[in-house]
């Protein structure tokens with residue numbers, strides 16, 4: 001097995017609906033096509049297309065949501081996404097998703113997140129460490145029980161810790177954003193560790209989400225923001241001044257923003273393939289990963305949307321290694337350092353550190 005697959009990895013930026021398996025998306029789209037709800041032949045080429053503009057990406061998301069947003073499907077895709085990450089030796093997954101309400105099918109933001117949680121518990125092919133209501137918010141593992149001293153062995157049954165971030169979509173109102181934050185607070189004991197701000201970056205304004213984000217932070221939720229996906233220096237500055245615990249992308253930052261980002265030491269979730277596929281960065285050799293990495297700024301390699309951008313976290317590690325001339329040892333250090341930026345509690349961090357320590361001899 002190649003080292004980028006066998007290496008333990010931490011995924012901190014993965015959107016549930018963007019990480020849907022191609023085969024599942026096609027299967028569900030075909031079924032809806034047969035029922036006459038959508039025109040499958042029109043959609044097939046959209047689903048299979050590789051490079052997409054920003055507008056096309058968000059059109060695809062709207063389409064995916066038509067196909068996936070019922071309770072059963074949300075549970076199914078959650079289960080599959082966790083299985084897929086675990087299969088490539090992701091040992092900690094912070095999965096983010098936007099709670100959606102749709103009264104015509106009896107879906108509320110709460111029932112949407114409950115369907116996601118059901119997906120976590122439904123995984124049977126790997127062990128999933130999640131938070132449970134039943135045991136006074138204790139950590140449970142869906143088969144063998146929790147272990148604090150887990151040894152990493154690529155050949156034994158896989159084990160993955162999963163925590164959730166609830167996303168605020170930039171199309172939402174202040175009220176809807178606050179509803180998501182309230183839900184996250186109510187579900188903290190079930191493994192919701194923070195809030196993400198995402199959605200089409202040319203839609204909406206920072207001031208709309210700020211009250212909800214402030215409230216989230218006051219109440220102890222961690223916050224990560226999609227920042228600098230398009231040129232918008234005022235918003236980028238406001239976001240950095242908010243001091244989020246992490247940001248995603250950080251593409252269109254000017255000199256002053258770079259200085260700010262570095263002096264505030266805000267970790268950056270780097271999504272190489274996503275940035276290339278959406279034409280946000282012209283080519284990998286000019287990607288800002290290089291500058292941040294050389295400056296020893298905290299960076300974490302992530303996928304964004306494995307389904308939409310046809311990638312995997314292993315692929316992102318392979319691509320970074322070959323493009324930037326980094327060896328297995330450097331990539332292991334990068335992966336290991338990601339543990340310090342997870343939003344889960346210290347107990348989880350300790351366990352992850354011990355996993356990486358036990359794996360170190362194979363990669364260094």
Ligand SMILES: CC(C)=CCNc1ncnc2c1ncn2[C@@H]1O[C@H](COP(=O)(O)O)[C@@H](O)[C@H]1O
Pocket residue numbers: 015016017018053054055057058061062096097098099167169198199200201226229274278280304305
């Ligand atoms: C075109 C471009 C710059 C893409 C970069 N990538 C992204 N930028 C902003 N929001 C995103 C991105 N990928 C996924 N999302 C958000 O995540 C949602 C899909 O996952 P979910 O429904 O929250 O489970 C999308 O509808 C969108 O709101």
Ligand SMILES: [Zn+2]
Pocket residue numbers: 013015198226248304
């Ligand atoms: Zn994203």
